[in-house]
Amino acid sequence: MPPALHFDKGLANTIAAETSLSFIDGEKGVLEYVGIDIDSLARHSTFEETTFLLWHRRLPTSQELGEFERELHACAPLPPGVIDLLRGFPRSAPPMHALRTLVSALGLYDPESDDPSAEANARKAMRLVARTPGLIAAFDRHRKGKPIVQADPTTSIARDFLRMLNGVDPTPAMAHALDICLVLHADHGLNASTFGARVTIATLSDMYSAMATAVGTLKGPLHGGANEGVMHMLAEIGSVERVDAYVQDKLARKDKVMGFGHRVYKAYDPRATYLKTFAEKIAADTGNEKLYEMSKRIEAIMHDAVAAKGIYPNVDFYSATTYASLGLDLDLFTCLFAMSRMAGWTGHCIEQLDGNRLIRPHAEYTGPHGVPYVPVSDR
Numbered sequence: 001m002p003p004a005l006h007f008d009k010g011l012a013n014t015i016a017a018e019t020s021l022s023f024i025d026g027e028k029g030v031l032e033y034v035g036i037d038i039d040s041l042a043r044h045s046t047f048e049e050t051t052f053l054l055w056h057r058r059l060p061t062s063q064e065l066g067e068f069e070r071e072l073h074a075c076a077p078l079p080p081g082v083i084d085l086l087r088g089f090p091r092s093a094p095p096m097h098a099l100r101t102l103v104s105a106l107g108l109y110d111p112e113s114d115d116p117s118a119e120a121n122a123r124k125a126m127r128l129v130a131r132t133p134g135l136i137a138a139f140d141r142h143r144k145g146k147p148i149v150q151a152d153p154t155t156s157i158a159r160d161f162l163r164m165l166n167g168v169d170p171t172p173a174m175a176h177a178l179d180i181c182l183v184l185h186a187d188h189g190l191n192a193s194t195f196g197a198r199v200t201i202a203t204l205s206d207m208y209s210a211m212a213t214a215v216g217t218l219k220g221p222l223h224g225g226a227n228e229g230v231m232h233m234l235a236e237i238g239s240v241e242r243v244d245a246y247v248q249d250k251l252a253r254k255d256k257v258m259g260f261g262h263r264v265y266k267a268y269d270p271r272a273t274y275l276k277t278f279a280e281k282i283a284a285d286t287g288n289e290k291l292y293e294m295s296k297r298i299e300a301i302m303h304d305a306v307a308a309k310g311i312y313p314n315v316d317f318y319s320a321t322t323y324a325s326l327g328l329d330l331d332l333f334t335c336l337f338a339m340s341r342m343a344g345w346t347g348h349c350i351e352q353l354d355g356n357r358l359i360r361p362h363a364e365y366t367g368p369h370g371v372p373y374v375p376v377s378d379r
């Protein structure tokens with residue numbers, strides 16, 4: 001007798017995988033990477049160290065971290081063929097479309113792209129995490145008609161991304177701010193884009209195909225695209241005085257307010273807790289106080305209106321103010337999310353292959369049966 005099937009729309013109540021990368025307690029607002037709470041990692045870790053933690057399930061020794069950073073950063077320079085390719089992209093292309101294409105193109109220049117061994121996948125994960133920042137920066141320089149800045153394999157991912165993007169070294173404070181954002185976004189259980197990556201790799205397809213799936217999935221405004229949606233909302237509102245009417249109108253129309261709500265968190269997203277204090281400081285340091293004040297007012301209105309339904313700010317709400325304060329173009333925000341989550345996506349793919357089973361759920365058929373075929377001449 002086959003096991004009973006049940007329909008779970010959106011898989012909201014389904015456990016579809018086991019993972020030891022990150023743990024979320026949605027009721028208590030807890031996020032841990034391999035058992036270490038996200039607040040400790042944001043205060044003390046770096047993106048490189050967090051990537052090691054996610055891939056190796058433990059923190060590195062000082063010597064291991066140094067070796068890992070050197071190996072990771074050495075992978076950063078882009079294959080020349082990829083740069084040639086992106087020079088042909090339309091300058092008007094949305095950056096997430098460009099990134100989805102470029103992540104896929106990286107596979108064309110990786111001789112190990114179809115090597116399924118754990119060792120080759122580990123090396124591909126390094127290349128993908130190390131090169132994604134350069135892909136984003138190179139496309140942005142191309143679309144602005146500026147010379148492309150090649151990666152400096154001797155410096156941190158956060159610092160070098162801002163250098164490649166802006167053509168000048170960032171301040172240590174800016175580089176540190178971005179590094180913390182990368183730590184906060186690196187992994188988050190079986191979110192839609194991670195699930196998509198696992199579905200792809202579970203067919204024994206390759207890592208680059210899985211990452212193309214993940215980037216394309218993250219792009220959606222219900223997922224990683226929400227940080228750009230928050231910025232559009234702040235621009236549309238324009239001032240603190242207009243917040244109340246705007247939010248109340250959106251709620252009255254049952255529109256979703258970007259940056260709020262979460263499938264798992266029914267409490268404050270712990271990443272938002274950190275990003276809120278961070279956004280306040282960096283907005284003040286960069287003269288963007290209005291963005292923070294508007295965000296704070298939106299949060300207050302939403303709290304009164306929907307906190308009882310378990311709708312709180314999520315990771316995207318205050319990251320928008322942070323990224324804007326870092327001087328990043330609005331349409332690069334989701335690319336930043338992808339740059340960080342590349343660490344989690346690749347880690348989950350490697351985990352999926354350890355004891356892999358094809359991911360193939362059922363669908364409830366709702367169409368007709370026994371329909372006769374009518375020749376086209378009789379239709």
Ligand code: SDX
Nearest residue numbers: 188191222223224226255256257258259260261262263314
């Ligand atoms: C990320 O999964 C992850 O871990 C994702 C992520 C990660 O790190 O990978 O955390 C990153 O994607 C964060 C979420 C970013 N998305 C947004 O900010 C978009 C806005 N949020 C919503 O679209 C929504 O909250 C979702 C999509 C995030 C979750 O939606 P669910 O779980 O499917 O819940 P739902 O849409 O069925 O809403 C339940 C109720 C509804 O009201 P009722 O019909 O029951 O009266 O809550 C309401 C919704 O209308 N609601 C909202 C709301 N989100 C839910 N109302 C207003 N504004 C919102 N943002």
